[in-house]
Amino acid sequence: MTKIVLQQSYIEKKQAKVNLAESSEIVPDSIFRKFFLEVASLAIFTLHFFKEVIKPPYEFNELMKQSFLIGYKSLPLVAITGFIIGLVLTIQSRPTLAKFGSESLLPAMVAVSIIREIGPVITALIFAGKVGSGIGAELGSMNVTEQIDAMQVSDNNPFKYLVVTRILSATLMLPLLVIFADGVGLLGSFVGVNIKGDVSIYLFFSQIFQSLEFSDLFPAVIKTFFFGFAIGLIGTYKGYYSNKGTEGVGKAANSAVVFGSLMVFIIDMIAVQITSVLQN
Amino acid sequence: MPENVIDIEVKNETEYKKHGNVVIKMEHLKKSFGNNHVLRDINLVINKGENLAILGQSGTGKSVLIKCIVGLVEIDDGKLFILGKNINELKDEELIETQKKIGFLFQSGALYDSMTVRENLEFPLRKQLSTIPKEELESIIKEALHDVGLDKAIDKTPSELSGGMRKRLGLARTLILKPEIMLYDEPTTGLDPITSKEISNLILEVQRKYDTTSIIITHDIECTKLTADRIIVIKDGICAAEGTFNDLEKSTDLWIRSFFE
Numbered sequence: 001m002t003k004i005v006l007q008q009s010y011i012e013k014k015q016a017k018v019n020l021a022e023s024s025e026i027v028p029d030s031i032f033r034k035f036f037l038e039v040a041s042l043a044i045f046t047l048h049f050f051k052e053v054i055k056p057p058y059e060f061n062e063l064m065k066q067s068f069l070i071g072y073k074s075l076p077l078v079a080i081t082g083f084i085i086g087l088v089l090t091i092q093s094r095p096t097l098a099k100f101g102s103e104s105l106l107p108a109m110v111a112v113s114i115i116r117e118i119g120p121v122i123t124a125l126i127f128a129g130k131v132g133s134g135i136g137a138e139l140g141s142m143n144v145t146e147q148i149d150a151m152q153v154s155d156n157n158p159f160k161y162l163v164v165t166r167i168l169s170a171t172l173m174l175p176l177l178v179i180f181a182d183g184v185g186l187l188g189s190f191v192g193v194n195i196k197g198d199v200s201i202y203l204f205f206s207q208i209f210q211s212l213e214f215s216d217l218f219p220a221v222i223k224t225f226f227f228g229f230a231i232g233l234i235g236t237y238k239g240y241y242s243n244k245g246t247e248g249v250g251k252a253a254n255s256a257v258v259f260g261s262l263m264v265f266i267i268d269m270i271a272v273q274i275t276s277v278l279q280n
Numbered sequence: 281m282p283e284n285v286i287d288i289e290v291k292n293e294t295e296y297k298k299h300g301n302v303v304i305k306m307e308h309l310k311k312s313f314g315n316n317h318v319l320r321d322i323n324l325v326i327n328k329g330e331n332l333a334i335l336g337q338s339g340t341g342k343s344v345l346i347k348c349i350v351g352l353v354e355i356d357d358g359k360l361f362i363l364g365k366n367i368n369e370l371k372d373e374e375l376i377e378t379q380k381k382i383g384f385l386f387q388s389g390a391l392y393d394s395m396t397v398r399e400n401l402e403f404p405l406r407k408q409l410s411t412i413p414k415e416e417l418e419s420i421i422k423e424a425l426h427d428v429g430l431d432k433a434i435d436k437t438p439s440e441l442s443g444g445m446r447k448r449l450g451l452a453r454t455l456i457l458k459p460e461i462m463l464y465d466e467p468t469t470g471l472d473p474i475t476s477k478e479i480s481n482l483i484l485e486v487q488r489k490y491d492t493t494s495i496i497i498t499h500d501i502e503c504t505k506l507t508a509d510r511i512i513v514i515k516d517g518i519c520a521a522e523g524t525f526n527d528l529e530k531s532t533d534l535w536i537r538s539f540f541e
Contacts (some may be wrong), residue, residue: 057407064314142392144391145388145390146386146387146388147390147391147392147393148387149352149384149386149390150384150390150391150392150450150453151403152352152359153351153352153379153382153383153384154403154404154408154453154454154457155376155379155404155407155457156403156404156406173531235422265367
């Protein structure tokens with residue numbers, strides 16, 4: 001078969017599609033076929049990412065720019081969400097603990113909940129909504145308006161410039177945002193505790209640090225790298241391969257959020273299983 | 281065009297030098313999308329400095345044809361020679377070097393919305409940016425903008441430009457890499473007649489200044505009349521007719537003549 005391509009990345013992009021299209025002749029047409037073709041296509045896309053990420057030249061400037069847009073620009077949203085979660089969780093938990101006379105455990109309980117589970121998962125979902133959809137829509141729109149093709153014909157590697165930088169930024173920024181959200185969430189909890197009580201900030205945080213262990217923090221942070229990677233991967237994949245037309249852009253943004261959020265829950269479930277096995 | 285030109289066999293680069301005129305040659309080029317056989321058997325020779333216009337109904341594969349040349353679409357079968365090199369036999373590095381000599385003006389302009397005009401023009405030069413002195417870069421950008429009549433737009437964003445200006449900027453961005461071959465995908469679509477004529481004149485100016493060989497996909501007969509040295513008409517995935525504007529305008533075939541009415 002004749003092959004005309006501009007760059008290696010493009011060869012793989014096209015081959016992925018061609019091979020999958022050819023396979024339609026041997027796999028029965030069904031929802032399962034579509035599912036498996038999508039999974040295979042995503043797997044090839046992922047392998048392509050790992051190949052491009054180690055191959056020079058590196059796009060440091062674009063990586064920094066995306067990290068600023070993805071990380072720094074998400075701080076206000078993450079801060080508000082984190083604060084409200086900490087506050088609400090504290091207010092909601094107080095009556096239950098009060099019934100058992102365990103109000104003093106409130107800071108520790110909220111801290112463990114936020115740091116182990118609620119902080120990472122809620123921040124990742126917010127991140128999927130804001131960043132995942134943004135990446136999907138941006139790349140989808142660039143695809144529709146032939147900007148990706150234009151990069152290709154001007155001796156640039158759009159996969160490296162657009163996809164690799166965004167996935168890396170999402171992977172690196174989400175853990176930082178989660179740590180920030182956890183901190184702000186604990187501040188919210190402190191406010192919640194003091195609505196009906198009088199606890200000094202020193203005492204509040206002393207109780208928290210006494211109750212937390214390394215095994216609470218480490219798995220919670222590690223899994224956020226995977227959350228960020230999945231959200232970045234799904235967002236770029238959906239945008240990069242979006243169908244032409246404005247409908248395609250909408251679908252890309254929508255799918256990026258839906259599948260990105262779904263991946264967060266799946267990874268969380270796996271992470272919890274692995275953590276509990278390791279701890280036992 | 282002499283009839284024997286189409287029979288030139290381009291086997292390798294030496295052969296190309298012998299027949300120095302041939303810039304692009306296609307032999308039995310085929311491209312399908314699923315069961316849709318867009319290009320069935322395209323045979324075509326384009327000579328240096330020539331402006332070739334391609335006409336045909338929508339969906340007949342005109343854009344696919346030039347996307348095959350620039351490498352955005354893979355061909356299924358056949359041979360494609362660009363600047364004397366058989367694309368099928370090139371290593372990746374050689375292929376990239378060859379493709380660098382081809383400029384492509386997209387129908388929509390394909391400008392990078394998130395960048396200014398200056399950044400749009402700098403983008404194709406990213407790999408060389410560290411080696412080009414600042415003054416020289418500024419001069420390259422200003423020259424490219426001057427060539428397309430956009431001297432004052434350097435700090436604007438694409439959203440602030442009109443349709444004609446966007447096409448001009450797209451052309452400037454392509455010219456900055458000094459291509460030997462220019463491919464225009466419907467350069468005047470969506471423009472008023474006056475701006476269309478300006479763009480057509482610009483195509484001719486570019487050809488003169490940069491000594492390019494051009495392929496122009498268009499439905500605009502005025503643009504075709506003004507720019508094309510030769511015209512081919514694609515129908516059912518093959519070159520159905522070929523000739524000068526005057527030849528095809530007087531064709532006895534009603535379908536071909538309908539393009540010129």
